Amino acid sequence: MADLVRYELKDGVAVVTIDNPPVNALAPEVWGQIDEAVKRGVADPSAGAIVLIGAGTTFIAGADIKAFDLLRTPADSMTRSEGTHALLKRMEDATKPLVAAIHGNALGGGLEVAQACHFRVATKDAKVGQPEALLGIIPGAGGTQRLPRLAGATMALEMCTGGRPVPAPRALAAGIIDHIVDGNLLDGAIAFAKAKAGAHEIRKVREIVISPDGVQAGLAACDAMRASLKNTAKGMAAPYAVVSAIEAGLTLPFDQGSVRERELFADCVVSTESKALRHLFFAEREVAKVPGVPKDAKTNDITRAAVIGAGTMGGGIAMTYANAGIPVLLKDVDRAALERGLGTIRRNYDVTMSKGKMTAEQVEKTMALITPTTTYDGFDQVDIVVEAVFENMELKKTTFAEAARVTRADCVLASNSSTLDIDEFARASGRPAQVVGHHFFSPANVMKLLEIVRGRETGKDVIATSLKLSKKLGKVGVVVGNCFGFVANRMLAYYMREAYLLLEEGASVEQIDRVLTDFGLPVGPFGMQDIAGIDVGARIRQYLASIGKSRAEGPQSAIPDRLFEMGRYGQKTGAGWYMYDAPGSRNRTPDLLIEQLANEEAKKRGIVRRPIADEEIVARIMTALANEGARVLEEQFATRPGDIDIIYVYGFGFPRQRGGPMFYADSVGLSTVLSRVNEYRARFGDYWEPAPLLGRLVAEGRGFYGESALT
C-alpha cells in the first residue's frame, strides 16, 4: 500500500504528514496510517512531541465522501465509526503533546482529527468547518461532542448545522484553535509543540467540563436552533440530527454522547437525503469535464464586458459582471430604456443593502462599474458581448451581425436566448466559432446556473473560457447542446404542460403551487411564471406557431395565452395567475377568474373537472420531467444525468435533498416512472410516450445512475 502518511523527525519532534492528494481526504487506509504514525511518535525516544500536518495545499478536507457508499446499513456504519472513535481517543491519549498544524482547510473529519489533538495551530488564511450537514450527515468522528466543549454549544450548532467554514482568526477567538502561525507553518508548529512539551502540557478536549450554566445555555440554544431550522432547513433531516447529537453531548458523559452521535450518523448516512447531497457534490464537480474540451484548453481572460439590452435579464447580467468586479457596458436603444434598466438595478442593490449584505459604499463602487450607453463606443475594448434583447430571431440576428462588426476578432459573442437556435446567430455574426449561448436564469444576478450552449461551430476555447468565466461570476456553468429550449427550458415545457393540464382537469393554481413548494421548490409553476412574465412564454409560443412547432408534445392549454391577451403578464402588471396588490408587488391573492377560465377550457376539451390528489400532482409533473430528461440524454443534449440535476438545482431551486429530477426519478424507481408513463398514456393519450432510454434502463434493471446511486 502506498505511503499516505509519512513519519520523520525534525528538531526533536515527530512530524506526521498526511499526503493523499488532492485534498488529503481520510480514506480508510489514511485513518489507519495516522494511528500507526502517532503510536510511533509516542514510542520514539527521540521525539518530545508530535506534529500532524497535511502535504500540498490543505490540511484534511474530511472523510473520503466516496467511501460512504460502502456503508449500506446503519449497522455497517456503527461498526466503522466505533473504530474511528476509538482511534481518535487513542490519539488523544498520546503521552506527548500532539499538535495539529492547519493550512488550507480542516473540514469535517479533518477538523475532528484536529480536535482529538491536544492543540491546534493554523495559518492566518486557514479555514475550519464541519460541513457534514451539507452532505446530509452529521459529524461522525466526535465533532458534535468535542466542538461544543471547545467552542461552546452556540458556535458548534452554527458550524455543524450551517456547514460554513470559519476563518482562522474567528476560530482562534472561539477557542477552536490555540495559535496563529506567522511565517512557516511547520516551523511554527514545531516551536509550539516543543514549548508545550517543555511545560508538560497536554489538553484532552473530551475532558473539558462544560459548566452547569453553559449546559443550560446550550440546551436553550438547541431549542432555538430547532425552531430556526423550520425556515432554513425545510425538508432536511441532517441539521436536526446535528442538534440532537449536540444536545446529547451536553447532557451525557462523553462516551455515551459519542454513542448517540454514532447512532444518528448511522441513520443519516444511509438516507436518501445524504445520497442525494453526496451525488450533487460530485455532479457539481463533474460538469466542468466536457467531452472534447481538454482540461488544458486555451482560455481567454474576461476583463471587460458589454451587455446589449437593459431589460430585466440584461440588467441582471450586467449586475452579475459588476458584482464580480468586471467593468461592463450596458447598451440599449435609447436613454429612456437605459434609465428604466438602471432604475431596476439601483432598486435591486437597495434591497441587498437593506438586508445588510452590501454597504452604501460597495453599492456605489459596483454601480460605477456599469456604464450605460446607446452606442457601440468602447465595444472594441471588450472581451465578451452578451446579447439580451427580446426573444426575436430577426432582432437577435441583426444584433449579432452588429456585435461582430464592432468587436475584436477574439471577442466572445454570447447570447442569453432561452430558446432560439444559436447556430442561426452564429451564421449571422460571420464568426461562428466565437458564438456561444450564455443562458442565465431569472433573476440573473441571483440564480447560480449558467447554461453554456454549444453551437455547431463553437470553439473549444470559447467553451473553456465560458466555464472559467462562470466560476469568476459565481455561477455553475453547465455545457448543453443546441436544441429548442436547450436543456432547462426544453424540460420545463413538459413540467408546465402538466401544470396547465392539471389545472384544467380540476386542481387549482394555489393547490399546484402549494404541492410543489411542499415538495421543496422555492416557488410553484404559476408563481414562477408570474415572476418571469407570462408575456415571455406567449411570445415564444407565437414564434413557434409561426414556424409550425410547439414547445411540448401534447395538448396545449389556451389559458396562458388568454391571460396574455388580457394584458395579465404577472407580477409586473399586477395580475397574472394571481392578483397582486400593485404592479411589481409580490403580495398575491387567488383570482376567481382563473377558475372560470379553467372551467371554460375544460368544457371545450370535454373534460369533467375532478378533485385531484396532491400525490397525483407530484407524480405527473415529476414523471414528465424525468421522461423528457431521458430524451435529452439519449439525444446527447446533456452529457450526463448529473448535468441535468445540477441545471435543475441551480436554475430552478429543485430541492437539493432530492438530488435533482433524474436522481429523484431513480429514488422513486425507474420501473415506477415507466409504469406511470404507460398509465398516463392509457388515460390521456399517446403524447405520453415513454422515452426509449427509460424503457431500456428498466429492461436492464438499472437507473439513470446505474445500479449504485441508491443501493
Ligand code: 3H9
Ligand atoms: C466527513 O468528514 C464526515 C466525518 O464526520 C467523518 C465521519 C466518520 N472526499 O472541490 P474541489 C475531491 S464528510 C473525496 O474541486 P477546491 C473532489 O471531488 C466530508 N473527494 O477543490 C475533486 O475531485 P476531482 C466533509 C473529495 O479546491 C477534488 O477533490 N468534508 C473530498 O475547489 C478537488 O476538490 C467536506 O464536505 C472528500 N472529502 O475545494 C469537504 N473533498 O478533481 C468537501 C474533495 O476528481 N470538499 N474531493 O473532481 C470541499 O469542500 C472542497 O473540495 C474543498 C476544496 C474546499 C476542500
